[in-house]
Amino acid sequence: MKAWRWILLLVIVAALAAFGWHWVAEDPGYVLLRLRGWRVETTVVAAVVLLLLAWALLVLLWRLLGWPFGALTRRHRRISRQRLGEGLVALMEGRHGDAERDLQRASRLDALRGPALLAAAEAASRRGEHGRALETLDQAGQAAPRAARVLRARVLRRDGKPAEALALLAPEADAGTLTPGGWRELALAALASGDLRRARAALEPLQQSGALGPRGYAALEERVLVASLDAAPDAAALNTLWTQLPKAQRRLPAAVEAYARRAAAFGMILPAMDELESALRREWSSELVQAWGALGDEDLDARLRRAEGWLDAHPNDAGLLLALGRLCVKLKLWGKARQYLERSLALAPGAGAWEALADVHAGQGDAAQAQRAYRNALALTRGEAAHPLPTGSAAVLIDTRPIAIEERDEHGVPRLRP
Structure with a gap:
């Protein structure tokens, strides 16, 4: 389609040129220039061509005269861009001191002043020099005010001043003009300062912007909702x-x-x-x-029966086995509780299962085994490894292997488990 447009344009230009040439050929006009005894006679077309040539010559002379000065400007522009690139690489590599130095030098070029100062402020903030970062942001605010405001809020939040960060972003949030990065900083600052209403209000514009991506937004939404529900008085x-x-x-x-x-x-x-x-x-x-x-x-008995009904569909769920074990502990069904909890530990060792198993041994009067199980629960809480409990010769061996069950989709086709 574009080729046809160009062809049509060329045809129109050729037609106009042909008609124009015939029109000029009939009467090319007459131009007379007389100056201090000099006399020049020519046609209008020739005069126009001479004027164009004179203008081109003047432009060429002007550029030749300005070339030395332009060379200096081009060198300054090239070096500034190089320093900007090196500064950004240093920032990503964690060499924050080198990054700040290169970025400050790159900011001397007006075209790069805003981005370079913003990155320099981020480098200073990552070094822990929040005061220097704020001073740099004062300069960056002249070139990129909205981005500088968002980054200032981030620096204040990192410096342990979430209330100031929230107050900085609140006017734009109320006006609905906050950028996606600003909404994220608003939500984090509101979380840190305890203003959970504002944190929840920031979720909708963040979701609409799609700036965080599905995982990032889901994690932030979960934090805000859990904090809000936990804070209910x-x-x-x-x-x-x-x-x-x-x-x-x-x-x-x-x-x-x-x-x-x-x-x-x-x-x-x-x-x-x-x-x-x-x-x-x-x-x-x-x-x-x-x-x-x-x-x-x-209603422990009814809950235990309901959970045992779920076990038919989810026999390898360690969380369900832990829930069954805890219910059996409350009902003092020590044998069943131990079977459920040992199977849960075989599938997915966790501090909760070890703690519940310790309650089983304590309920059975085995203080030594209970202490070992409690120590394992504490070790897993600290991120350390748990040690298996010693078993006596009279101990009953429990099959803790995962149960293989067949799952089918809505069409009856067996589904492979990952």
Whole structure:
């Protein structure tokens, strides 16, 4: 399509040139120049051509005269760009002192002043010199005010001043003109300063911008929601906040777990269990079933039967086995509790399972084994390795191998497990 346009344009130009030539050929015009005895006679076309040639000659002379000065300018521009590149590489490599020096030099070129000063401020902030970073941002604000404001908020937050960072970004947030990076800094500063309402308000524009990507946004959203639910002062405030959250946020496993944990702390065991069970019906989650098994001491027999029903569909879920073990501990079913917990440890060793197993041994009066299990729980909490418990000759060996089950999709085709 573009080729046809060029061809059509060339045809039009050729036609205009042909008509123009005939029009000029009929009457080329007459120009007379007389100056101090000099007399020049020519046609209008020739005069126009002479004027164009004279103009081209003057431009060429001007450029030749300005070439030495232009060479200096080009050299300054080339060196500044080189220093900008070297400074950015040094910043990524962690050589923050070299980065700041190169970037400050690169900022002497007006075209690079804003980006270079912003990167220099980031280098100074990473070195811990927050005062120097703020001074650099004062200069960068003249070239890139919005970016400098966002970076200033980040420096203040790193310096332990989230309230100042929040106050800096709040006017633009209220006006709805904050950049995606500004919304992220606003959410983090609001989290750090305890203003959870503003942190939740920053989630929607962040999601719409797509600046963080799915994983980054999901992690930030989880932090904000969990912190908001944990900060609820009473049961009424917790229920109000939970009902005001969008439906998609109320379905997040981390939010459901935080709500159930906080509701249980206020004595609302049944609402907490209802939310957890509803979430488990929508989508199975090992973390949620662990939280469900740790809720209160109400209706233990019925909960144990329900959990054992889930075991048929999820026999290799360490979280479900841990929940069963904890329920059996509360019911003082020591043998069943030990079987569930040892199987859970074989599948996925965790501090919670070791602690529950220690409760089993303590309930059976075996203080030595209980102490060893408690030590393993503490070791895993610290990131250390756990040691297996010694078994006596009379101990019953429990099969802790994963159970292989066949899963099929909606078409009846067997599904391969990863």
